[in-house]
Amino acid sequence: MIVKDNVLFGKGELRQFCIYRFIFGISYSLMIPIIPLFFDSMGITTVMIGTIMSLYGVSKTLIQIPFGIVSDTIGDKLTIMIALLLMSFIPFAYTLASNSLLISSICILQGAILGMAAPATFSILSRSLDGKKRGQSTGLASAVFTIGGGIGAAISGLIVAKLGNYNMVFYISSIGIFITLIYVTLQIRKSNLIYVKEKFNRHRNKSRRKEIFEEIKKYNLKYKIIVLGTIAFLGDFIYGCVVALFHFYGKDVLGTSTVYTSAMISIYLMIFGLGAPVAGFVSDKIGNKKQLFISFAVMNITLLGLAFTRNVAYFTIIIIIYFLGATFLNASLQSSLSEFGDNHKIKGIVFGFVGASESLGYALGPMISAYIYRINKSWLFLGLLVVSILVSVIYLFLHKKARI
Numbered sequence: 001m002i003v004k005d006n007v008l009f010g011k012g013e014l015r016q017f018c019i020y021r022f023i024f025g026i027s028y029s030l031m032i033p034i035i036p037l038f039f040d041s042m043g044i045t046t047v048m049i050g051t052i053m054s055l056y057g058v059s060k061t062l063i064q065i066p067f068g069i070v071s072d073t074i075g076d077k078l079t080i081m082i083a084l085l086l087m088s089f090i091p092f093a094y095t096l097a098s099n100s101l102l103i104s105s106i107c108i109l110q111g112a113i114l115g116m117a118a119p120a121t122f123s124i125l126s127r128s129l130d131g132k133k134r135g136q137s138t139g140l141a142s143a144v145f146t147i148g149g150g151i152g153a154a155i156s157g158l159i160v161a162k163l164g165n166y167n168m169v170f171y172i173s174s175i176g177i178f179i180t181l182i183y184v185t186l187q188i189r190k191s192n193l194i195y196v197k198e199k200f201n202r203h204r205n206k207s208r209r210k211e212i213f214e215e216i217k218k219y220n221l222k223y224k225i226i227v228l229g230t231i232a233f234l235g236d237f238i239y240g241c242v243v244a245l246f247h248f249y250g251k252d253v254l255g256t257s258t259v260y261t262s263a264m265i266s267i268y269l270m271i272f273g274l275g276a277p278v279a280g281f282v283s284d285k286i287g288n289k290k291q292l293f294i295s296f297a298v299m300n301i302t303l304l305g306l307a308f309t310r311n312v313a314y315f316t317i318i319i320i321i322y323f324l325g326a327t328f329l330n331a332s333l334q335s336s337l338s339e340f341g342d343n344h345k346i347k348g349i350v351f352g353f354v355g356a357s358e359s360l361g362y363a364l365g366p367m368i369s370a371y372i373y374r375i376n377k378s379w380l381f382l383g384l385l386v387v388s389i390l391v392s393v394i395y396l397f398l399h400k401k402a403r404i
Contacts, residue, residue: 013127013128013189014128014129014137014140014141016128016187016188016189017124017125017128017141017188018140018141018144019144019183019187020180020183020184020187020188021121021141021144021145021148022144022145022147022148023148023176023179023180023183024084024145024148024176024177024180025144025145025146025147025148025149025151025152026148026149026151026152026155026176027148027152027172027173027175027176027177027179027180028087028114028149028152028173028176028177029148029149029150029151029152029153029156029269030091030152030153030155030156030169030172030173030176031091031094031156031169031170031173032149032152032153032243033153033156033157033243033262033265033266034156034157034160034166034169035053035107035243036049036053036243036244036245036247036248037160037166037247037258038094038103038166039052039100039103041166042097042100042103043100044100044103046245046248046370046373046374047370047371047374048100049244049245049366049370050244050245050366050367050369050370050371050373051366051367051370052103052104052107052108053107053240053243053244053362053366053367054240054362054363054364054365054366054367055104055107055108055111055363056107056108056110056111056362056363057111057236057240057359057360057361057362057363057364057365057366058108058111058359058360058363059108059109059111059112059115060111060112060114060115060118060356060359060362060363061115061356061357061359061360061362061363062112062115062356063112063115063116064115064116064118064119064352064353064355064356064359065349065352065353065356066352067079067115067116067118067119067120067352068119068348068349068350068351068352068353068355069348069349069352070116071119071120071123071348071351072123072347072348075190075191076119076120076121076123076124076191077120077124077184077188077189077190077191078190079116079117079119079120080117080120080121080124080184080188081181081184081185082116083113083114083116083117083120084117084177084178084180084181084184085181086113086116087110087113087114087117087177088174088177088178088181089174090106090109090110090113090174090177091169091170091171091173091174091177092170092171092174093106094106094166094170095166095167095170095171111359111362115355115356115359118351118352118355118358118359119348119351119352119355122337122338122351122355123191123347123348123351124188124191125137125138125141125338126338126340126347126351127191129141129338136277136280136281136284137280137338138280138331138334138335138337138338139276139277139278139279139280139281139283139331139334139335140276140277140280141334142272142273142276142280142330142331142334143272143273143274143275143276143277144273145273146269146270146272146273146276147269147270147273147274148273149269149272149273150266150267150268150269150270150272150273151266152173153262153265153266153269154262154263154266155169155172156169156173156262157258157259157262157263157265157266158262160258160262161258161259161262212345212346212349215345215346216346220401221346221350223398223401223402223403224336224402224403224404225350225353225354226398226402227394227395227398227399227402227404228333228336228337228354228357228402228404229353229354229356229357230357230391230394230395231292231329231333231391231395232333232354232355232357232358232361233357233358233360233361233391234329234361234387234388234391235326235329235330235333235358235361236358236359236360236361236362236365237361237362237364237365237384237387238326238361238365238384238387238388239361239362239365240361240362240363240364240365240366241365241366241369241380241384242265242268243265243366244365244366244369244370245366245369245370245373245380246261246264246265247261247262248373249261249373249377249380250264252377253310253377253378253380254310254312254315255312256312260312264316264319267320267323268319268323271320271323271324271327272323272326272327272330275323275324275327275328276327276330276331279291279327279328279330279331279332280331280334280335282328282331283328283331283332283335284335288332288335288336288404289399289404291328291329291331291332292329292332292395292399292404294325294328295325295326295328295329295332296325296329296388296391296392296395297325298321298322298324298325298328299322299325299326299329299388300385300388300389300392302318302319302321302322302325303322303381303384303385303388304385305318306318306319306322306381307378307379307380307381307382307385332404336404337350337351337354368383369383369384
């Protein structure tokens with residue numbers, strides 16, 4: 001692919017969005033991998049850690065749909081700015097926490113604030129991408145965030161492993177998120193609210209909710225929204241489990257160190273990042289339908305392999321293949337979801353619903369997996385496989401109606 005034809009160089013708004021996501025990816029992901037270890041250092045049990053991480057997902061879930069509407073009302077940029085301002089205080093708050101109740105409350109609030117930003121983030125992306133290269137555009141946007149996340153995870157893992165200093169990580173994260181806020185304020189363009197309001201006010205006698213449902217019914221979009229929601233659910237169900245429990249699985253089942261598990265989480269994010277543009281390019285070429293079928297097959301086979309593999313070298317190879325399958329699945333999800341960006345009547349609620357589904361996966365994943373882990377540590381990946389198969393079956397039954 002010729003460099004000058006790359007969507008990053010051809011679209012200034014997309015480039016600015018990607019820079020914002022890269023900075024935020026590094027800053028926010030500094031604290032994500034170490035939070036379970038921080039909780040553990042404060043004497044919180046594994047099951048309780050899973051429960052707290054689940055409540056983080058619940059708060060993120062509940063806030064997204066209403067903030068999809070808020071984003072459409074006050075503008076996506078202003079919504080992002082408010083969320084970033086609030087989020088910049090969260091890492092610092094962890095350094096002041098002295099008991100499990102306070103720590104849990106901060107984590108739940110963190111999820112809610114992240115949920116505030118999610119619909120607005122995708123709204124900005126949808127108006128910044130190249131409509132003729134949706135897969136490449138969304139893949140690139142995903143890439144920069146996850147590459148940033150991999151860098152952040154690697155840095156925080158190294159600081160904790162070598163220095164054992166959680167507060168240093170939290171301070172750096174706070175500063176980075178505040179820098180992100182400054183960048184968004186100066187560089188991200190405001191949305192055209194006048195145009196959106198004109199669209200909403202065409203039928204003044206209709207309620208906002210009725211207009212949304214009529215639009216979905218008119219274009220027969222309900223199955224597509226449901227399918228995208230279940231795929232998003234699966235992605236964060238597994239990711240939430242990995243973030244919450246993989247450190248403990250590595251130690252208890254594989255016999256590895258925190259350095260190894262931190263490295264695997266970083267590799268997860270790096271593959272997700274580096275592979276996303278390629279996966280987006282492929283989805284543009286072969287279509288989302290074919291790519292989703294292949295991705296589900298790869299994920300299910302590798303999860304089965306991970307459930308029974310104890311050799312660290314083989315486990316590493318298999319989990320990297322799984323990461324690739326998940327990357328291609330997410331690229332198709334983002335490409336399909338971006339198509340709603342042109343529909344100003346329902347884009348906020350759709351982005352909110354799919355984002356909420358994603359967060360629900362993050363909420364249930366750690367909690368359910370923690371209880372499975374307590375019963376039998378070796379069953380962790382079997383539990384993930386069951387959920388993956390269920391979502392695969394839903395897609396098989398609904399993909400024709402969803403037209404994906």
